[in-house]
Amino acid sequence: MDTATKPKHIGRNISRIRELRGMKQEALATAIGVSQQSVSNIEGSETVDEEKLQAIAEVLGVTADGIKNYSDEAVFNIIGNTVNNHDNASFFQYQPTFNPLDKLVDAYEENKKLYERLVQAEKEKVEYLEKLLKGK
Incomplete structure (x- = not known):
């Protein structure tokens, strides 16, 4: 051999x-x-x-x-x-350094503020259009 x-x-x-x-x-x-x-x-x-x-x-x-x-x-x-760990699920574990619920509440509050600003802009637009119509 x-x-x-x-x-x-x-x-x-x-x-x-x-x-x-x-x-x-x-x-x-x-x-x-x-x-x-x-x-x-x-x-x-x-x-x-x-x-x-x-x-x-x-x-x-x-x-x-x-x-x-x-x-x-x-x-x-x-x-x-x-x-070291042959369980592939360990690769997908996520441990945030913040509280996700706090982030959700912050996002809700931000959306609420944006909506209020949008409503205010629409009111101003309606007032402006009414003023234009009265001027004719």
């Missing part, structure tokens, strides 16, 4: 990082100045020349070494070690 380590598939790593970034092949192709088919060929290649790798790394926001040494396991370990 051969115990030699299998070489990294650089093209597959580029594809995985691109997908994690939410980027399409067309966008990467445009950014590095090649066709989408070229990007597809690069992602299918086990090796990529250093110049292209550097350009791709810059567009993806990683280093060339980051692409070479990329592994899905490392990403999953980082995510697993970063999130």
